[in-house]
Amino acid sequence: MINILSPAVYNRIAAGEVVDRPYSVVKELVENAVDAGATEIAVEIEGGGKQKIKVADNGCGIAKDELAKAYHPHATSKLLDAEDLFTVSTLGFRGEAIASIASVSRMSIVSDAGEGAYALACEGGKLGEVQPSAGAKGTEVTVCDLFFNTPARLKFLKSDSQEEGDVTNMMARFILSRPEISFTYTVNGKLKFRSLGEGLPAAIAVVYGASTLENCLEIAADKHGIRLHGFIGNRNFSKPNRTYQSLFVNGRYVVNQTVASAVMNAYAAYLMKRQYPFYVLFLDVPQEIVDVNVHPNKADVRFQDNQIIYGSVYSVISSVLDGNSRAVEYLVGLKEELQAEQTTPVLPQDQREMTYEEAKKELQFDISPNKNNPSEPKFYTPDPVHYAVHAPVSSAETEKSEDFFAENQKFLREQDFKAKQERVDVKDLVFKGELFHTYLFYEAGDEAYIVDQHAAHERLIYDKLQEKLAARTVISQPMLVPYLLELNAAEYAFLSKNFSLLREMGFDVEDFGSGCIKVSAVPSDLMGIDLGAFFGEVLSSMESLRAIRLSDILKDKLASAACKAAVKGGELLTDEEAKQLLERMDGDMGLKCPHGRPVAVKVKRSEMEKLFKRIV
Numbered sequence: 001m002i003n004i005l006s007p008a009v010y011n012r013i014a015a016g017e018v019v020d021r022p023y024s025v026v027k028e029l030v031e032n033a034v035d036a037g038a039t040e041i042a043v044e045i046e047g048g049g050k051q052k053i054k055v056a057d058n059g060c061g062i063a064k065d066e067l068a069k070a071y072h073p074h075a076t077s078k079l080l081d082a083e084d085l086f087t088v089s090t091l092g093f094r095g096e097a098i099a100s101i102a103s104v105s106r107m108s109i110v111s112d113a114g115e116g117a118y119a120l121a122c123e124g125g126k127l128g129e130v131q132p133s134a135g136a137k138g139t140e141v142t143v144c145d146l147f148f149n150t151p152a153r154l155k156f157l158k159s160d161s162q163e164e165g166d167v168t169n170m171m172a173r174f175i176l177s178r179p180e181i182s183f184t185y186t187v188n189g190k191l192k193f194r195s196l197g198e199g200l201p202a203a204i205a206v207v208y209g210a211s212t213l214e215n216c217l218e219i220a221a222d223k224h225g226i227r228l229h230g231f232i233g234n235r236n237f238s239k240p241n242r243t244y245q246s247l248f249v250n251g252r253y254v255v256n257q258t259v260a261s262a263v264m265n266a267y268a269a270y271l272m273k274r275q276y277p278f279y280v281l282f283l284d285v286p287q288e289i290v291d292v293n294v295h296p297n298k299a300d301v302r303f304q305d306n307q308i309i310y311g312s313v314y315s316v317i318s319s320v321l322d323g324n325s326r327a328v329e330y331l332v333g334l335k336e337e338l339q340a341e342q343t344t345p346v347l348p349q350d351q352r353e354m355t356y357e358e359a360k361k362e363l364q365f366d367i368s369p370n371k372n373n374p375s376e377p378k379f380y381t382p383d384p385v386h387y388a389v390h391a392p393v394s395s396a397e398t399e400k401s402e403d404f405f406a407e408n409q410k411f412l413r414e415q416d417f418k419a420k421q422e423r424v425d426v427k428d429l430v431f432k433g434e435l436f437h438t439y440l441f442y443e444a445g446d447e448a449y450i451v452d453q454h455a456a457h458e459r460l461i462y463d464k465l466q467e468k469l470a471a472r473t474v475i476s477q478p479m480l481v482p483y484l485l486e487l488n489a490a491e492y493a494f495l496s497k498n499f500s501l502l503r504e505m506g507f508d509v510e511d512f513g514s515g516c517i518k519v520s521a522v523p524s525d526l527m528g529i530d531l532g533a534f535f536g537e538v539l540s541s542m543e544s545l546r547a548i549r550l551s552d553i554l555k556d557k558l559a560s561a562a563c564k565a566a567v568k569g570g571e572l573l574t575d576e577e578a579k580q581l582l583e584r585m586d587g588d589m590g591l592k593c594p595h596g597r598p599v600a601v602k603v604k605r606s607e608m609e610k611l612f613k614r615i616v
């Protein structure tokens with residue numbers, strides 16, 4: 001049943017120009033097909049979508065006497081009254097897309113809802129007559145000559161190939177977001193994408209190529225009533241920009257800063273500047289805590305509580321990346337292994353399932369130095385191109401052929417989707433010497449590894465400290481001369497609220513009056529570091545990372561400060577020490593130091609031979 005929304009309801013819906021370019025037309029039409037329960041959706045565009053857009057689906061169809069209503073502005077079958085606005089589960093709900101598109105194009109809808117096919121056309125907003133037609137069950141919408149009657153808007157469009165690129169990007173997102181739906185996407189008669197509705201890994205292979213999957217870790221976490229699943233690039237798989245990031249909140253593609261910065265910060269230790277993580281993530285949250293009605297294109301959502309979303313996403317992603325024991329519950333593969341062994345992992349108290357309310361309490365700090373806007377943490381700001389529906393997928397990525405699909409399918413069958421680590425068996429590596437007191441050479445068959453001894457040390461110390469801190473086995477060491485920290489009011493309030501935590505981590509701290517804190521003991525690994533600089537770093541993170549627990553910030557800062565204190569470069573290692581170093585790395589050649597630099601570099605024999613022109 002299609003309802004005409006009353007002005008009272010309609011006016012509460014974020015209004016805005018929904019159709020401003022071909023990609024937004026395609027978006028609205030595909031969303032309608034998805035909402036109609038289609039399992040197969042075929043999209044064709046010509047001339048960048050300016051000439052022609054056709055979207056055909058096998059969904060529920062529109063009944064003959066509802067066809068005219070579908071063209072009516074504010075006509076929707078998806079909302080009855082204002083109450084429904086808070087629990088929107090369909091993609092569309094404003095009932096304005098078809099009417100807006102029809103007013104600026106030559107449009108026709110052919111639909112069969114089970115009583116035979118009927119067609120109704122509309123030209124520049126002038127409705128024709130309903131006529132019997134030929135057509136399969138479902139709906140086929142054709143939009144020709146977009147903006148033919150609004151030359152000003154036509155002039156505003158980008159070139160055909162740019163508009164096409166935007167549509168292609170969006171189709172990629174649809175394929176990822178609805179991996180159970182089979183999509184066909186054709187541009188100027190040439191097939192660009194075909195997904196078979198065979199699940200997310202297959203969809204990722206269609207969009208990014210099967211090899212991308214090899215470099216991905218699977219995420220499957222369900223906590224606090226918040227579910228996060230999908231695939232993320234491993235620690236060494238980075239992309240040069242953010243266009244390889246897709247987030248779907250309750251099934252809707254959005255660009256959301258809270259989630260984007262949580263992921264970015266989780267990768268911080270592994271990626272260097274201008275490297276960006278790859279991810280395809282689905283975040284499912286209770287409908288009551290997310291507002292989808294904030295953006296005209298529905299391209300962002302607003303969470304009731306950013307901190308809990310930030311905290312949840314950050315903790316899941318960083319656990320999986322760090323590969324530590326906390327990640328066990330998140331990793332599907334490991335979970336299965338554990339089940340196979342028929343052991344139930346006993347989770348420490350703080351890993352027990354929390355309710356949403358409990359989690360919210362736990363993650364909330366009542367100190368907010370940024371008092372003007374306490375619920376909006378300061379995050380890095382994605383640059384404007386990040387509105388990724390506009391960002392180009394390189395043409396090499398999108399040039400796909402039938403063969404390629406078949407190849408992907410074959411490849412996928414052979415793959416298990418476990419993360420592939422750059423791991424070598426330590427037994428196969430022979431230590432061959434060192435260079436400049438810094439680089440260690442190891443040989444393994446036809447490959448050589450060059451290890452940066454300094455970076456490797458740093459990484460190992462960092463890991464060990466993280467472990468110690470997690471296990472709370474840090475030893476506190478008194479200082480001969482206590483250190484006095486002079487703080488401003490906000491800093492003082494922040495630290496003094498967290499005395500017990502600081503003590504747990506090995507600091508002996510006490511209030512010294514008038515904004516001063518006296519530090520008289522430090523974790524033994526931190527002996528001799530610049531305490532002023534250390535607390536300065538912790539406090540500078542206080543604002544930007546406010547949503548994470550202070551314990552996490554502290555652990556991170558402690559570990560990296562300790563590496564700085566402990567590692568001395570340019571030390572000559574004995575053969576035995578060089579071997580041990582490698583054993584402690586456990587053959588993981590994909591490691592990066594805590595600042596994101598690689599620990600090891602692989603050189604193939606053939607590459608050496610090329611250098612010396614033995615082969616070309």
Ligand code: ADP
Pocket residue numbers: 001002028032033036057059060061062070075076077078091092093094095096097098099139
């Ligand atoms: P909305 O999607 O916000 O409801 P639209 O203007 O996009 O508004 O569509 C109006 C109505 O037309 C929808 O509510 C739906 O009932 C019907 N409709 C549109 N496209 C389809 C389709 N592909 N299959 C079935 N019904 C459709």
Ligand code: MG
Pocket residue numbers: 028031032091092093095097098
């Ligand atoms: Mg719609």
